[in-house]
Amino acid sequence: MTLDSILEEIKKADKIVILTHENPDGDAVASSLSMKIALKELGKEADVIMDECPKTYRFLPEAKNIKKETEIEEYDLAISVDASDLKRVAGGSRYFETAKRKIVIDHHSSNTMFGDYNFVNPVSPACCEIILEMLKYFNIDIKTELGTCIICGIITDTGGFQYSGVNAETFEFAAELLRTGVNIPQVYKKALKTKTKSSFELTRLATERMEFLEDGKITFTYINCEDEKRVNAQEGDHEGIVEEGRDIEGVEVSIFIREKEGANGYKVSLRSNEYVNVADVALMLGGGGHIRAAGCFIAGNVEEVKNKIITEIKQVI
Ligand code: 5GP
Ligand code: MN
Numbered sequence: 001m002t003l004d005s006i007l008e009e010i011k012k013a014d015k016i017v018i019l020t021h022e023n024p025d026g027d028a029v030a031s032s033l034s035m036k037i038a039l040k041e042l043g044k045e046a047d048v049i050m051d052e053c054p055k056t057y058r059f060l061p062e063a064k065n066i067k068k069e070t071e072i073e074e075y076d077l078a079i080s081v082d083a084s085d086l087k088r089v090a091g092g093s094r095y096f097e098t099a100k101r102k103i104v105i106d107h108h109s110s111n112t113m114f115g116d117y118n119f120v121n122p123v124s125p126a127c128c129e130i131i132l133e134m135l136k137y138f139n140i141d142i143k144t145e146l147g148t149c150i151i152c153g154i155i156t157d158t159g160g161f162q163y164s165g166v167n168a169e170t171f172e173f174a175a176e177l178l179r180t181g182v183n184i185p186q187v188y189k190k191a192l193k194t195k196t197k198s199s200f201e202l203t204r205l206a207t208e209r210m211e212f213l214e215d216g217k218i219t220f221t222y223i224n225c226e227d228e229k230r231v232n233a234q235e236g237d238h239e240g241i242v243e244e245g246r247d248i249e250g251v252e253v254s255i256f257i258r259e260k261e262g263a264n265g266y267k268v269s270l271r272s273n274e275y276v277n278v279a280d281v282a283l284m285l286g287g288g289g290h291i292r293a294a295g296c297f298i299a300g301n302v303e304e305v306k307n308k309i310i311t312e313i314k315q316v317i
Helices: 003-010 026-041 093-098 129-137 142-156 168-179 184-193 196-208 224-229 239-244 278-284 302-314
Strands: 016-019 047-051 077-081 102-106 119-121 211-213 218-223 253-260 265-272 293-301
Touching: 003 077, 003 102, 003 119, 003 129, 016 026, 016 093, 026 047, 026 077, 026 129, 026 142, 077 093, 093 239, 102 129, 119 129, 129 168, 142 168, 142 184, 168 184, 196 218, 196 224, 196 239, 218 239, 218 302, 239 253, 239 265, 253 302, 265 278, 265 302, 278 293, 278 302, 293 302
Parallel strands: 016 047, 016 077, 077 102, 102 119, 218 253
Antiparallel strands: 211 218, 253 265, 265 293
């Protein structure tokens, strides 16, 4: 069984690195930290490497030990969490490629199974939920710190237990974590309800610019680098903007594009409400994701990028 092999590999390894996707969101950060804490329970130290950790998630246990890089050339074991393919593994992909053994833990249906061992469940609403299942299988005691990370990933990737992927198990896990002393209301407030001032300013700009297309079934808005500089935006401050469009009555697809510095193009975020499979749309455009939340990168200026996306969506809306 994959999980037995994963545990074996962990036990054998000395130098372990944990990696996740670029622009890490709550589930990415929380999955990485959950793994680090769990490995400690197994008597192993591990490096967590990622791009800048968004300020919102720096309250999580062990967040202060996240690194941007290390001097280690070759790890015994690399564990990738919440990333669908090697291209998505942030700046750390070199650590993944050079590692002697590779483990992939993820919940994207587009996962390319790029590890030696892949523990992937596309039905799971958060990577943290898969990690919890795995840790229970390993008989690891879920103490408050570990539980706090796990619930943070579940809360952020389900939009606070709102999205369709949420199942009875999600609530059972939440109840279990509550019993172990995890302060769910506090995590909920910190991870989901608290915005930085710059995030508020960016959201205001983006909503002012929002356009309604196709009889109000599509919303489109954008942010460029200049906007981010003006409001002094930091990593993660754009999170939540795409949901503004999605939450408007009559809207099926919300599109938010954000200029990627030095890349001559835009990072695209797509969300849908009921019937458009945005993972398919993103896949057509070179990206991927989930049925109701997906993304990709498209080269060009705002108009060019917008036209490319709208052309794809018009075929399915
Ligand atoms: P977000 O819009 O929050 O950046 O991403 C939504 C979902 O789409 C996430 O599950 C994320 O992993 C996935 N996603 C976003 N951008 C890309 C991309 O460029 N490639 C792939 N494969 N998935 C992406
Ligand atoms: Mn996730």
